[in-house]
Amino acid sequence: MKVAIIGVGKIGYAILKGVKSLNAEIIGTGRSEITIERIKKEGVEATKDNDYAVRKSEIVILAVKPQHFNSVLREVSKTAWNGKKIVSIMAGIKISTLVRLTGAKVYRAMPNINAIVGKATTALAEEKDEEIEKIFKTLGSVYWVSEELLDAWTAIIGSGPAFIAEIIDAFALGAVACGMPRDLAYEAILDMVEGTVTTLKREKTHPVLLRDQVTTPAGTTIRGLMTMESEGIKSAIIKTIEAAYQRSATIGKEIDKMFENTE
Ligand SMILES: NC(=O)c1ccc[n+]([C@@H]2O[C@H](COP(=O)([O-])OP(=O)(O)OC[C@H]3O[C@@H](n4cnc5c(N)ncnc54)[C@H](OP(=O)(O)O)[C@@H]3O)[C@@H](O)[C@H]2O)c1
Known part of the structure; x- marks a missing residue:
């Protein structure tokens, strides 16, 4: 398996580490010397030449920010994409847009931050492909979904770690309010979760x-649940996810529109 990772940033680096465990031939790209050195340190070929990286590989993982994808398109000649499998982890840009721009077979992947500890929950769209599944399984669990579910995925699974972290912090504050030392509370709460x-x-x-x-009956938990109910916690969480979903859909439309006139 020959894999190019275009843009070895935070998530690209986690993917690079995962793909390394598959004994794949890897080439990573970046713009700055810092990025290039970081890739080299992993014993992986590094280059600033995206065209060369795409040509040399069978699977191309696009891990730049969506607003930087235009520069990648300018650097890579149209023919270089021929016959490649492209996996975009860039939020927002639709499969149909990427197919139009590259003429290649395109997949989208939506991992989350837990990739850094091998516990990501990744959505892959759309048609099942064993090689691509193998790559993302090195980061954690994988679910094949239709592309239209990716905004919901972004809200629940992408933003989810931030929401859960916020709830854990609230638990810790509650523990402090009850007189428990913060460090002890924090460790114990993580174990409980x-x-x-x-x-x-x-x-x-x-x-x-x-x-x-x-x-x-008449115990401590029901008293806590009554408070959760009267404070509207459940409804607040449902609305939180719905708001994140709406924002993801709006941003997605704006991002995809950026490529409307790109050839
Ligand atoms: N972070 C997450 O948890 C997460 C989860 C799911 C999806 N994503 C998606 O993943 C993508 C990257 O996110 P990130 O958080 O990893 O961002 P990041 O840390 O900023 O990484 C982006 C990388 O792209 C490189 N880059 C920019 N333009 C380039 C070009 N023309 N050629 C080669 N490399 C180029 C940058 O290299 P230099 O630093 O050398 O300029 C940087 O290392 C985004 O599209 C985001 O939507 C991220």
Whole structure:
């Protein structure tokens, strides 16, 4: 497998580390010396020449920011894309736009920040391809979805780590309010969250059933749940995700429009 990673930034670097474990032939690109040195340090071929990198590979992973994709298009000659499989992790640019611009077979991937610890949750669109699935499985779990679900994915799975982090921080503040030392609270809360997820996954329990198991009559949990209910926590979280989804759809349209007149 010959893989080019165009733009080895934060997410490109996580992908590079993952692809390395597949013993693939890799070539990474960047603009600055810092990026080039970082790629070389991994024992991987590095270049600023995107045209050369695309020509040399079978699979091309586009990991630049969408607003920088125009410069990549200017640097890579049209014929270089011929017969390549392209995987774009750039938010917003549609498969149909990338097909029009490159004439190649195009996939989109939407990993999340957890790629840095091999625990990403990646959506791949659209047609199943074993080689591409293999690459993204090195970053964590993989789900094949239709392209129209990518905005929802961005809101739930892309922004999700930030929302969960915010909830964990609220738990820690609650612990401090009850007199628990912050560091102890933080560690214990992370273990509790991890344990809850493991229970839900392993026991295949619906969250509502788990909640009811913990909620004894006239106990402490029901008092907390009553407060959550009166404060509208559930509705706030649903609205949070819906707002992020709407924003992703709006940005996506704006980004894709940037390429309307690009040949
Ligand atoms: N970060 C995430 O968790 C995440 C998750 C899902 C999707 N994404 C998507 O991934 C893409 C990259 O995000 P990021 O957070 O990794 O951004 P980033 O850290 O800024 O990385 C982008 C990289 O692209 C390089 N670059 C820019 N123009 C280039 C060109 N013409 N040729 C070669 N390399 C070029 C930059 O290199 P220099 O630094 O050398 O200029 C930089 O290293 C975005 O489209 C984003 O939507 C990110």
